[in-house]
Amino acid sequence: MARVVVLGGGVSGHTAASFLGKWLKGSEHEVVVVTPNSKWNWIPSNIWVGVGEMSKEEVTFDLAPVYEKGNVDYRQAKAISIHPEGKEGEDKPFVTVEYTGQGKEGDSEEISYDYLINATGPKLNFDATPGLGNGSGQLGDHTVSVCTADHAIHASHELNACIERMKKGENLKFLVGTGHGMCTCQGAAFEYIFNIEHVLKDAGVRDKAELTWISNESFLGDFGMGGIHVGMGGYASSSKIFAESLYAERGLEWIIGAHVNKVEEGKASYELLDGTKGEAEFDFAMLIPPFAGVGLKATAKDGSDITDTVFAPNGFMKVDANYGAGAYENWKASDWPRTLQNPTYKNMFAVGIAFAPPHPISKPMSSPNGTPITPTPPRTGMPSAMMGKAVAASVRDMMLDGAAEPTHTACMSEMGAACVASAGKGVFSGTAAAMTVYPIVPDFEKYPGVGRDMNGTTGEIGLAAHWVKHLLHFVFMWKAQLKPGWTLIPE
Ligand SMILES: Cc1cc2nc3c(=O)[nH]c(=O)nc-3n(C[C@H](O)[C@H](O)[C@H](O)COP(=O)(O)OP(=O)(O)OC[C@H]3O[C@@H](n4cnc5c(N)ncnc54)[C@H](O)[C@@H]3O)c2cc1C
Numbered sequence: 001m002a003r004v005v006v007l008g009g010g011v012s013g014h015t016a017a018s019f020l021g022k023w024l025k026g027s028e029h030e031v032v033v034v035t036p037n038s039k040w041n042w043i044p045s046n047i048w049v050g051v052g053e054m055s056k057e058e059v060t061f062d063l064a065p066v067y068e069k070g071n072v073d074y075r076q077a078k079a080i081s082i083h084p085e086g087k088e089g090e091d092k093p094f095v096t097v098e099y100t101g102q103g104k105e106g107d108s109e110e111i112s113y114d115y116l117i118n119a120t121g122p123k124l125n126f127d128a129t130p131g132l133g134n135g136s137g138q139l140g141d142h143t144v145s146v147c148t149a150d151h152a153i154h155a156s157h158e159l160n161a162c163i164e165r166m167k168k169g170e171n172l173k174f175l176v177g178t179g180h181g182m183c184t185c186q187g188a189a190f191e192y193i194f195n196i197e198h199v200l201k202d203a204g205v206r207d208k209a210e211l212t213w214i215s216n217e218s219f220l221g222d223f224g225m226g227g228i229h230v231g232m233g234g235y236a237s238s239s240k241i242f243a244e245s246l247y248a249e250r251g252l253e254w255i256i257g258a259h260v261n262k263v264e265e266g267k268a269s270y271e272l273l274d275g276t277k278g279e280a281e282f283d284f285a286m287l288i289p290p291f292a293g294v295g296l297k298a299t300a301k302d303g304s305d306i307t308d309t310v311f312a313p314n315g316f317m318k319v320d321a322n323y324g325a326g327a328y329e330n331w332k333a334s335d336w337p338r339t340l341q342n343p344t345y346k347n348m349f350a351v352g353i354a355f356a357p358p359h360p361i362s363k364p365m366s367s368p369n370g371t372p373i374t375p376t377p378p379r380t381g382m383p384s385a386m387m388g389k390a391v392a393a394s395v396r397d398m399m400l401d402g403a404a405e406p407t408h409t410a411c412m413s414e415m416g417a418a419c420v421a422s423a424g425k426g427v428f429s430g431t432a433a434a435m436t437v438y439p440i441v442p443d444f445e446k447y448p449g450v451g452r453d454m455n456g457t458t459g460e461i462g463l464a465a466h467w468v469k470h471l472l473h474f475v476f477m478w479k480a481q482l483k484p485g486w487t488l489i490p491e
Contacts, residue, residue: 001028001029001030002028002029002030002114002115002399003029003030003031003032003112003113003114003115004020004024004029004030004031004032004113004114004115004116004117004395004399005032005033005034005095005111005113005115005116005117006020006031006032006033006034006117006119007034007035007079007095007116007117007118007119007120007296007354008034008035008118008119008120008121008352008354009033009035009037009040009063009074009119010035010040010041010043010119010121010352010384011043011121011352011381011384011385011388012119012121012351012352012353012354012384012385012387012388013033013035013117013119013120013121013351013352013388014033014040014063014119014388014480015384015385015388015389015392015491016117016119016351016388016389016391016392016395017031017033017067017070017072017392018070018072018480018482018486019388019389019392019393019396019487020072020392020395020396021067021070021071021072022070022071022487023392023393023396023400024071024396024399024400025071027399027400029399029400030073031071031072031073032072032073032074032075032111032113033063033067033072033073033074033075034075034077034078034079034095034097034111035063035074035075035076035077035078036076036077036078036100036101037063037076037100038062038063038064038076038101039060039061039062039063039149040060040061040062040063040066040480041059041060041148041149042059042060042473042476042477042480043059043147043148043381044188044381044472044473045058045059045473046059046146046147046148046149046151046152047146047152047188047191047192047195047422048195048422049146049149049152049153049155049156050144050146050151050152050155050156050159050192050195050286051156051159051192051195051196051198051199052156052159052160052199053195053199056149056150056152056153059149059473059477060149061477061480061481063076064076066480066481066482069482070482075097075099075102075109075111076099076100076101076102077097077098077099077100077101077102077104077109078097078098078100078294079095079096079097079120079296080095080096080097080098080108080296080297081095081096081296081297081298081299082095082116082118082296082297082298082299082310082348083095083096083110083298083299083301084116084298084306084310084344084345084347084348085300085301086301087301087303088301088302088303091301092112093112093113093114093116093345093347094110094111094112094113095110095111095113095116096108096109096110097109097110097111113347114347114399115347115348115349115395115398115399116347116348116349117348117349117350117351117388117391117392117395118296118317118348118349118350118351118354118355119350119351119352119354119388120293120294120296120354121294121352121353121354122291122292122293122294122353123137123291123292123293123294123295123315124139124145124147124148124289124291125137125180125289125290125291125292126138126139126140126145126179126289128180128182128289128290128292129179129180129260129261129262129263129287129289129290130261130262130263131262131263131264132179132180132260132263132287132289133289139151139289140263141265142263142264142265142266142285143179143263143285143286143287144158144159144284144285144286145286145287145288145289146188146192146286147188147288147289155286158284159196159199159284162174162283162284163199163200163203163205165283166200166203166205166208166209167203167204167205169208170208171208171209171210172208172209172210172283172284173209173210173212173281173282173283173284174193174196174209174210174211174212174282174283174284174285175212175214175268175280175281175282175284175285175286175287176189176192176193176196176211176212176213176214176285176286176287177189177193177213177214177215177255177258177287177288178214178215178216178258178260178287178288178375179260179263179268179287179288179289179290180216180259180260180289180290181216181258181259181260181261181271181371181372181373181374182216182290182372182373182374182375182376183215183216183288183289183290183291183375183376184224184288184290184291184375184376184377184378184379185224185288185291185378186215186216186217186222186223186224186288186375186378187223187378187380187419187421188288189213189215189286189287189288190213190223190243190421191421191422191423192286193211193213193252194246194250194421194422194423194433195422195423196211197211197250197252197423198423210253211250211251211252211253212252212253212254212255212280212282213247213252213253213254213255213256214254214255214256214258214260214268214270214280214287215254215255215256215258216256216257216258216259216373216374216375217256217257217362217375218256218257218273218362218363218365218373218374219240219256220240220243220244220247220254220256221238221239221240221241221242221243221244222239222240222362222375223239223375223378224360224361224362224375224376224377224378225361225362225377225378225437225440225441225442226361226362226363226442226451227239227240227362228435228437228450228452228457228459229450229452229454229457230242230435230457230458230459231454231455231457231458236450236454237459239435239459242433242459246433246461255270255272255278255280257272257273257274257365257373258270258271258272258273258373259271259272259367259371259372259373260287261371263285263287266281266282266283267279267280267281267282268280268282268285268287271367271369271371271373272367272373273365273366273367273373274367274368275367275368275369290376291353291376292314292315292316293311293312293314293315293316293317293354293356294315294354295315296311296315296317298310298311309344310342310344310345310348311356312356314356316350316353316354316355316356316357317342317348317350317354317355317356318342318343318344318350318356319337319339319340319341319342319343319349319350319355319356320337320338320339320340320341320343321335321336321337321355321356321357321358322334322335322358323356323358325358325359328359328363328364331358331359332445333413333414333439333441333442333443333444333445333446334413335358335359335413336357336358336411336412336413336441337355337358337411338409338410338411338414339391339394339405339406339408339409340355340387340390340391340406340410341394341406349391349394349395349406351384351387351388351391351410352379352384352385352387352388353379353384355379355387357376357377357379357412360374360375360376360377361377361378361440361441361442362374362375377412377441378440379412380417380419381476382417382418382419382491383410383412383415383417383440385491386410386415386491387410388491389410389491390408390409390410391406391408391410393407393408394406394407394408412439412440412441413439413440413441413442413443414439415438415439415440416436416437416438416439416440416456417436417437417440418434418435418436418437419434419435419436419437420432420433420434420435420466420468420469420472421433421434421435421469422466422469422470423466431461431462431463431466432461432462432463432466432468432469433459433460433461434458434459434460434461434468434469435457435458435459435460436456436457436458437452437456437457438452438453438455438456438457439452439453475489476489
């Protein structure tokens with residue numbers, strides 16, 4: 001009997017565990033998931049929770065019954081450390097976990113494994129910016145967030161309070177974007193500012209609001225992917241033009257190339273790529289924090305700390321990427337990992353946000369003062385789920401057929417992604433920007449010029465895209481609950 005342990009039950013880990021549960025059913029092997037929350041959250045729909053258009057219940061569900069029917073042994077716990085060589089007198093690798101639920105809160109357990117899939121996602125590193133965090137790693141009091149369902153509920157209450165103030169005649173300032181020079185996930189903030197604009201219009205107070213976008217992108221529409229050129233009406237149009245026109249049409253101001261270095265009550269201080277410094281005042285601010293690895297430790301058999309061997313300095317797990325690519329000029333699409341296997345311990349894999357990228361996708365930049373202001377690479381939902389499924393398939397083949405090497409790949413320079421950014425949730429009143437990108441990481445050798453396949457890289461704006469976003473919400477909630485036909489729904 002062999003055991004695969006999946007750390008993290010989010011988008012990538014839940015996908016991996018669900019497929020492994022199905023594929024290993026009836027065999028002697030077992031699947032264990034270790035994840036700290038009792039509920040699964042379809043994070044992309046938190047945007048709608050954050051403007052009061054969806055409830056927490058609509059974007060979450062209980063994991064325990066789903067894993068029970070899915071042949072997955074669920075532990076509501078968080079992983080603390082990995083012991084890939086076992087310990088003295090016992091060769092079997094194991095993870096140490098600490099329970100956060102199931103009536104065992106605070107208890108530790110050592111769970112042995114034959115295969116380990118690290119899908120722990122990001123640590124929301126609020127404390128990287130003074131005032132964005134509260135000093136204990138949590139969101140501070142000055143801004144709101146939509147990164148978790150609970151954060152989004154809080155954000156919607158704060159937004160409502162602002163709407164009430166504006167209805168009484170006050171003029172208010174809104175600041176939305178990234179809260180540090182090394183953030184990713186600009187797309188989520190982009191979508192949130194559009195939804196705020198939409199609800200302010202609906203509430204009849206748009207004229208009372210000044211909306212400003214602040215971001216570490218060197219140009220509007222970079223999205224951490226170095227921007228994209230989309231095929232539109234037979235022309236290649238840059239995402240910079242696409243984004244700028246969307247912002248201009250809605251009367252949004254923008255500050256780009258910004259490293260937010262301090263947040264205080266009603267004020268964010270920032271440094272720009274040209275070295276100048278400024279302050280943005282706000283009555284309401286949603287600033288995405290930078291992401292880091294969740295802080296797992298790794299220990300060798302003799303008890304020595306091998307965290308640096310297993311993890312990159314940013315806390316993400318090393319996989320089969322080329323981490324020695326060096327300067328931007330040397331970067332290649334082939335630097336990106338394919339099997340997502342850890343190079344030192346071949347029975348360990350990392351998927352989704354948990355793997356260490358070889359380098360950014362956008363060109364690295366810094367201010368004349370040496371402050372890096374560069375978006376870090378996005379690992380959005382679709383590629384994260386595809387990585388989870390590919391690694392699950394490799395592990396299945398290793399467990400059932402004795403495959404010596406991973407049999408499946410999911411490489412960000414060989415796969416595409418679709419992203420739909422909505423504005424508004426009503427059936428007829430909403431609109432959305434839908435983009436497809438192929439490949440996510442540009443490959444300038446294969447696609448000279450813009451680095452991407454113009455047939456697979458598209459952009460549309462309109463009501464139809466808005467319906468697609470709606471449909472995706474229901475389809476992915478259905479799939480994640482392993483309801484009939486779930487395996488037929490693509491990642
Ligand atoms: C507001 C917002 C909107 C977004 N919108 C979109 C969108 O429209 N489209 C899109 O494609 N992507 C979107 N994304 C990105 C998408 O949510 C991520 O790409 C995706 O969630 C990454 O999957 P993951 O499995 O790597 O991480 P997650 O989904 O974050 O899952 C990580 C899991 O690991 C668990 N975990 C944490 N620490 C530990 C530990 N120590 N031990 C065990 N488990 C642990 C967490 O609790 C969580 O369950 C959005 C993100 C945000 C924040």
